[in-house]
Amino acid sequence: xxxxxxxxxxxxxxxxxxxxxxxxxxxxxxxxxxxxxxxxxxxxxxxxxxxxxxxxxxxxxxxxxxxxxxxxxxxxxxxxxxxxxxxxxxxxxxxxxxxxxxxxxxxxxxxxxxxxxxxxxxxxxxxxxxxxxxxxxxxxxxxxxxxxxxxxxxxxxxxxxxxxxxxxxxxxxxxxxxxxxxxxxxxxxxxxxxxxxxxxxxxxxxxxxxxxxxxxxxxxxxxxxxxxxxxxxxxxxxxxxxxxxxxxxxxxxxxxxxxxxxxxxxxx
Numbered sequence: 001x002x003x004x005x006x007x008x009x010x011x012x013x014x015x016x017x018x019x020x021x022x023x024x025x026x027x028x029x030x031x032x033x034x035x036x037x038x039x040x041x042x043x044x045x046x047x048x049x050x051x052x053x054x055x056x057x058x059x060x061x062x063x064x065x066x067x068x069x070x071x072x073x074x075x076x077x078x079x080x081x082x083x084x085x086x087x088x089x090x091x092x093x094x095x096x097x098x099x100x101x102x103x104x105x106x107x108x109x110x111x112x113x114x115x116x117x118x119x120x121x122x123x124x125x126x127x128x129x130x131x132x133x134x135x136x137x138x139x140x141x142x143x144x145x146x147x148x149x150x151x152x153x154x155x156x157x158x159x160x161x162x163x164x165x166x167x168x169x170x171x172x173x174x175x176x177x178x179x180x181x182x183x184x185x186x187x188x189x190x191x192x193x194x195x196x197x198x199x200x201x202x203x204x205x206x207x208x209x210x211x212x213x214x215x216x217x218x219x220x221x222x223x224x225x226x227x228x229x230x231x232x233x234x235x236x237x238x239x240x241x242x243x244x245x246x247x248x249x250x251x252x253x254x255x256x257x258x259x260x261x262x263x264x265x266x267x268x
Contacts, residue, residue: 020046024054025063025079029142034072083140087124092216092225096125096256100227103252104129109245110230113216113256114150117142119170121151121226131232133209146170146186147179149201149211150226156193157215157223163190178203197250199226202238209233210241214253227253 027035027043035043041051055073058064062078087093096113104111104127111129114121120142137143145151146167155163164183172181180186193199198214205211211230215223229249231241 020050021054021058024058028075034074036072092256093124099252099255100125100127112228113225114228115225116145116154119145119166121145121148131235133230133232134206143205144170146172147175147204149199149213150228152189152193152199153213153215153226154223156190156199157217157221160187175205176203176207180204196246198246200238200242203233210236210238212241212245212249214250216253216257227256
């Protein structure tokens with residue numbers, strides 16, 4: 001499947017060679033650990049000669065490794081330095097790290113912050129609890145917005161038309177037997193999240209996981225980020241998560257937005 005090209009409102013300023021270089025790097029989001037020139041061309045839609053030039057340049061700069069004998073390429077750890085610049089300098093991430101670290105210690109639950117990118121959310125802060133359900137989730141990982149609590153929390157701050165536009169571009173596939181995959185069912189969850197102030201999912205992306213998330217709102221009430229708490233079905237029921245952790249995750253989101261401080265969890 002060929003990767004979609006980026007749209008731009010300023011075509012005169014758009015440098016297509018930069019886009020192509022990032023298409024090469026994004027090709028490695030496929031499950032294969034290494035790619036040949038032909039495979040990269042198929043994934044990006046670029047011709048082989050262009051792929052040869054860009055892979056050579058990226059390897060020379062240290063962002064790709066080339067196995068000369070196998071004639072295959074792999075991503076270099078140097079790529080991580082680009083992500084670390086964002087994690088060190090984004091003010092929302094910096095503020096969230098302290099707040100969520102403290103929340104993780106108090107709750108011993110998995111605590112995340114995700115940001116919306118297209119039809120997916122990206123994990124930018126993560127502190128796993130001892131009973132973490134999804135151990136394969138790491139910083140930088142993407143998950144679909146339509147079936148994650150954090151994605152729905154963010155979408156709930158949009159108008160119905162804006163949220164539906166994202167759903168129309170999403171692959172509404174079932175990750176478990178519990179995944180809601182129709183636009184109508186997802187929109188119903190978004191409306192519920194608007195009323196509650198948080199979104200709740202039960203085993204929609206991973207069996208055994210209950211997630212609850214609240215949007216980190218900007219001054220105008222919109223949101224592109226969410227705070228998410230994840231607990232195990234072995235320890236919690238969905239109704240209890242909503243009752244006990246709903247106010248906590250809403251407070252955490254407000255604190256990260258800079259609008260309040262996190263209040264201690266009331267266990268009584």
